[in-house]
Structures are given as structure tokens and as C-alpha cells.
Amino acid sequence: xxxxxxxxxxxxxxxxxxxxxxxxxxxxxxxxxxxxxxxxxxxxxxxxxxxxxxxxxxxxxxxxxxxxxxxxxxxxxxxxxxxxxxxxxxxxxxxxxxxxxxxxxxxxxxxxxxxxxxxxxxxxxxxxxxxxxxxxxxxxxxxxxxxxxxxxxxxxxxxxxxxxxxxxxxxxxxxxxxxxxxxxx
Numbered sequence: 604x605x606x607x608x609x610x611x612x613x614x615x616x617x618x619x620x621x622x623x624x625x626x627x628x629x630x631x632x633x634x635x636x637x638x639x640x641x642x643x644x645x646x647x648x649x650x651x652x653x654x655x656x657x658x659x660x661x662x663x664x665x666x667x668x669x670x671x672x673x674x675x676x677x678x679x680x681x682x683x684x685x686x687x688x689x690x691x692x693x694x695x696x697x698x699x700x701x702x703x704x705x706x707x708x709x710x711x712x713x714x715x716x717x718x719x720x721x722x723x724x725x726x727x728x729x730x731x732x733x734x735x736x737x738x739x740x741x742x743x744x745x746x747x748x749x750x751x752x753x754x755x756x757x758x759x760x761x762x763x764x765x766x767x768x769x770x771x772x773x774x775x776x777x778x779x780x781x782x783x784x785x786x787x788x
Contacts, residue, residue: 637710655763662693670765671699677761678720685715685759688725689747689766697727713754724750
């Protein structure tokens with residue numbers, strides 16, 4: 604990481620020298636930051652937030668690719684964008700964005716990974732490459748619900764979700780989340 608930061612900073616015109624120093628937050632600073640990030644908590648979906656849900660009854664048709672490209676395009680046009688990869692068993696968003704780092708956890712709150720101007724959350728960030736995910740039923744539902752409520756999404760003007768194949772509204776908190784006030788005008 605140090606080499607990447609140094610190279611990026613040195614590439615800026617007019618920069619003649621770069622010194623990178625890493626430090627850690629004290630416990631008090633960590634608690635203060637966690638408290639600050641907790642309000643408002645979770646995905647902030649107001650009446651002005653646009654939600655783009657990419658779903659299909661069949662697997663392997665490019666749902667994640669469409670959602671990823673849509674999210675990057677929206678971010679490049681100036682929107683604040685979050686992308687939730689709700690395809691728990693076929694999570695490909697980390698690979699599509701070329702990132703393999705874990706979200707930062709602060710006292711029960713996760714900060715999403717950012718790439719290409721998009722805030723990302725995926726099970727793929729939490730498991731090793733190729734590791735199977737055996738979540739079913741309530742465990743799966745709770746994990747997806749936590750992606751909505753325990754991730755600090757910041758205010759997003761656009762939210763994109765990609766789902767696993769044949770995902771109905773009754774089986775995923777993501778879809779029912781959009782249907783609750785104040786999300787509906």
C-alpha cells in the first residue's frame with residue numbers, strides 16, 4: 604500500500620518528494636469516529652434516491668456486470684453511488700472492480716470498499732477467494748439485512764443492487780427495504 608500511495612502522489616505534476624506515514628487511531632479516536640459514522644445509520648434511502656435493482660430468473664446472464672457498469676457510469680456522471688452485491692453464492696463484484704480488500708470494521712459498523720467512485724459491499728470481501736458460502740434461510744437474510752443497516756453507505760443519490768438468480772421480494776430484505784417509507788414518494 605505504501606508503494607501504491609507513494610507512486611500515485613509522485614505522479615501528480617509539481618510534486619517533488621513524497622513521504623508516507625501510517626498511524627493508527629487510539630481507542631478513544633476509534634470510538635469517536637464510530638459514533639460519528641453511526642448517524643445516520645445504514646443505507647440512506649430517501650424519496651430522491653434512485654434504486655436500480657438488477658435481477659433475473661437465470662444465472663450467468665450478466666446481472667453483476669450490468670450493475671457494476673451502471674454504478675460506475677452513474678458515479679462518473681456525478682452521482683453518489685453504492686453497489687450492494689446481494690448474490691451471496693455468486694459474488695463477482697470484487698472481481699469485476701479488481702479489489703480484494705476487506706471493509707474496515709469499527710465497533711459493529713462497516714465502511715464499504717471504494718473503487719472507481721463507487722462504494723461496494725459484497726460477501727466476496729468477507730470470504731477467501733473460492734471459499735464456499737453455506738448461508739441459508741435466516742442466516743442469509745440477516746447477512747443481507749446487515750449489509751443495509753450496518754454498513755456506512757453515506758447519503759447515496761443512487762443505489763444499485765445485484766441479486767442471485769430467481770430472487771423474489773419475499774426472500775430478500777434488499778427489495779422490501781425499497782418499499783418502506785420514506786423510500787416511496
